Amino acid sequence: ETGVTQSPTHLIKTRGQQVTLRCSSQSGHNTVSWYQQALGQGPQFIFQYYREEENGRGNFPPRFSGLQFPNYSSELNVNALELDDSALYLCASSLAGVVSGTDTQYFGPGTRLTVL
Amino acid sequence: QKEVEQDPGPLSVPEGAIVSLNCTYSNSAFQYFMWYRQYSRKGPELLMYTYSSGNKEDGRFTAQVDKSSKYISLFIRDSQPSDSATYLCASWASGTYKYIFGTGTRLKVLA
Numbered sequence: 001e002t003g004v005t006q007s008p009t010h011l012i013k014t015r016g017q018q019v020t021l022r023c024s025s026q027s028g029h030n031t032v033s034w035y036q037q038a039l040g041q042g043p044q045f046i047f048q049y050y051r052e053e054e055n056g057r058g059n060f061p062p063r064f065s066g067l068q069f070p071n072y073s074s075e076l077n078v079n080a081l082e083l084d085d086s087a088l089y090l091c092a093s094s095l096a097g098v099v100s101g102t103d104t105q106y107f108g109p110g111t112r113l114t115v116l
Numbered sequence: 117q118k119e120v121e122q123d124p125g126p127l128s129v130p131e132g133a134i135v136s137l138n139c140t141y142s143n144s145a146f147q148y149f150m151w152y153r154q155y156s157r158k159g160p161e162l163l164m165y166t167y168s169s170g171n172k173e174d175g176r177f178t179a180q181v182d183k184s185s186k187y188i189s190l191f192i193r194d195s196q197p198s199d200s201a202t203y204l205c206a207s208w209a210s211g212t213y214k215y216i217f218g219t220g221t222r223l224k225v226l227a
Contacts, residue, residue, distance in 0.1 A: 004159075033214065040124065042204055042217030043160070056213025090159055092215075105215060107152075107159035 003027070004093050004108035012114045018079045021111045025072040025093030032074045033105060034066060037088040049074060078113075086115045119143050120207050122218025130226050135192040139205035139218045142186065146207040146216075149181050151190045154202045154220065163203075164190065195225045 003026040013019050025032050031050045035043035045058035049068035063079040072093075078085060089112075092105035122139045129135055137151075148167055152160035164179040166172045172179045180189040188205050202220040 006159075035217075040219070042120075042122070042206075042219045043215075044217075045214035048213045058214060088157075104150075104162060104165055106162065109159045110157075112157070 004091065004106055006089075006091055006108040006111050008111060009109070010112045010114075012116065013081050014116050015081055015083060017081050017115075018077065019081060019113060021076045021078075021089050021091075021113070023074045023076070023091035023093075023108055025074065025091070026106060027072055029072060029093035029095055029106075031094045032068055033092045033094070034074075034076045035090040035092065035107075036060070036085075037090060037110070039087070043090055046076070081115045083115050086113060088112050117142055118218075119146075119216045120205060120218040122205055123221055124219050126222040126224055128224045128226060129195055131195060131197060133195050133225070135190075135195050135199070135223060135225075137190040137192075137203050137205075137221050137223070139188040140186055141188065141207050141216075143207070143209065143216070144186075145209040145212075147210055148208040149179070149188050150206040150208070150215065151177075151179055152204040152206060152217075154204060156201075160204055195223075197225045197227045200224045 005024045007022045033048040034046040037043040048056040052068045065077045068074040088110040090110045092107045094105045120141045151163045154160045166179045169183040176193045178191040204220045205218045206215040
């Protein structure tokens with residue numbers, strides 16, 4: 001067990017709706033990263049938060065947004081859902097920010113989102 | 117060209133076999149290399165973490181990095197049916213924000 005939890009486990013939405021996914025990081029981990037994993041693919045980096053500030057973003061549109069809270073919880077919000085947003089969404093927590101040379105990321109079990 | 121390439125498999129081997137899983141990468145700035153194991157419908161679980169070139173061993177698992185050829189390998193000795201999973205390689209450059217993952221190789225170990 002990594003100590004990283006995510007909710008909900010599964011979610012079904014329709015195109016155009018909005019969704020919020022939640023993550024609880026390991027205590028003491030100041031960094032949380034979110035990834036999208038489509039079926040049969042490796043995880044793709046969405047963005048990273050360090051101490052409640054976004055400090056890096058992958059190639060995802062602005063309708064993907066996030067929040068990180070002081071209690072080691074975080075959210076991924078997706079607006080105007082599209083069919084291609086159907087995927088496993090993973091959060092990963094790590095101890096330090098990007099300057100660390102030992103920034104091992106520990107993943108949660110993921111939320112499987114289906115967009116109809 | 118993807119920054120990290122990995123053969124998606126599937127790879128089927130008999131129990132007890134030595135398994136070799138491989139990735140190549142293109143970004144010379146990558147310094148850290150990871151192997152994750154992912155069971156069906158679960159999140160990735162960190163197996164091995166290697167810095168720069170060389171070998172690292174942990175039980176039945178050996179990770180190998182050859183920076184001159186940009187080649188990453190994971191060897192599994194005495195493979196077990198419980199090793200059946202998808203194995204993801206990932207690379208990271210210090211000072212960047214993200215891990216770059218390969219597509220994953222599906223491994224099936226037959227009893």
